[in-house]
Amino acid sequence: xxxxxxxxxxxxxxxxRQGRQSEFAARLxxxxxxxxxxxxxxxxxxxxxxxxxxDAGEDIKDPAFSATVMRADALVIVAPEYNHGYPxxxxxxxxxxxxxxxxxxVGICGVSAGPFGGARVIQNLLPVMRELGLMMxxxxxxxxxxxxxFDDRGNLLESAxxxxxxxxxxxxxxxxxxxxxxxxxxxxx
Numbered sequence: 645x646x647x648x649x650x651x652x653x654x655x656x657x658x659x660x661r662q663g664r665q666s667e668f669a670a671r672l673x674x675x676x677x678x679x680x681x682x683x684x685x686x687x688x689x690x691x692x693x694x695x696x697x698x699d700a701g702e703d704i705k706d707p708a709f710s711a712t713v714m715r716a717d718a719l720v721i722v723a724p725e726y727n728h729g730y731p732x733x734x735x736x737x738x739x740x741x742x743x744x745x746x747x748x749x750v751g752i753c754g755v756s757a758g759p760f761g762g763a764r765v766i767q768n769l770l771p772v773m774r775e776l777g778l779m780m781x782x783x784x785x786x787x788x789x790x791x792x793x794f795d796d797r798g799n800l801l802e803s804a805x806x807x808x809x810x811x812x813x814x815x816x817x818x819x820x821x822x823x824x825x826x827x828x829x830x831x832x833x
Contacts, residue, residue, distance in 0.1 A: 650684045651717045651820050653677050658723040658734035660691035666755040668794040669787045670722040673753060676809045677720065680817065688712065690737045697736070705740045713741050718749035718820035719778070724790075725756045725765035730772075738776060746777040747827050749819035751812055753785040761786025779823060783815045 655677065657670040670687060677685040693706050713719070723730050750773050754762020766784050773780050785808055787793055793802050800806075 648682070650682050651680075651817060651824070652684045652715055653718045653720060653816065653820065654686050654688050654712055654716050655720040655722060656688045656690065656734075656737075658690055658721055658737075659726075659731045660733050661724075661731075664724065665757075665790045665794065666722055666724040666787075668798040668800075669753055669755050669785075669790065671798060672794075672800060672805070673720050673722060673785075673809065676806070676813060680813060683817065686712070690731075690733050693737055695736060695740065700736065701739050702742060709737070710741050710744055713744040716744075716748060717824050718751070718816050719745075720751050720753065720816070721769070722753045722755060723762065723765045723769065725754055725758075725760075725762040728764045729768050730765045735772065738772065742776065747823050748778055749781055749816055749823055750778040751781045751783065751785075751816040753787065753812075755787040755790050757789065757791055759788050761788035779819060781812075781815045781819050783812045785809055785812045 655670055655673045657667060659666055674685050674687050677683060688709065693709055695704050695706060723734055752766045752769055754766045756762040763786055770780060793800065793805065795801055
């Protein structure tokens with residue numbers, strides 16, 4: 645009997661800003677995903693994607709990013725909340741693919757310096773995820789007061805996040821497995 649191919653869940657760090665504390669959250673998510681048996685992950689940093697701003701959408705696809713998204717069974721998006729919204733570069737990056745997202749699970753982790761943990765960034769990304777063909781899970785992770793959640797080296801200061809992330813990943817993995825089975829076994833005609 646052949647061993648099934650691992651579930652692949654890349655983590656997208658959705659901001660290029662200097663001094664971004666959401667990087668600590670993204671690295672924690674990569675660490676927690678990689679602990680799961682039969683699961684592979686990698687960090688995709690939007691800062692490192694060389695996309696032009698003179699055009700948009702699928703005309704400016706980054707081949708490596710597109711291949712990673714095509715291979716993915718699910719995505720984790722770590723997005724800071726900027727003025728009640730999401731970073732423009734994150735939207736620019738997400739819009740470069742379409743068919744690669746269809747019927748794949750996505751979970752969003754909001755990051756905020758305030759008490760609501762990026763709840764509005766998650767709310768504002770919901771219609772975007774739907775339009776892209778991604779299936780949102782019902783569990784989110786909200787990193788509130790991020791400057792108090794991690795120390796200046798990125799070490800987690802609040803252990804309760806490990807349980808929250810565990811619940812988030814349980815749901816994401818379930819959805820990723822179900823949707824992979826559907827993509828492989830159910831005709832869309």
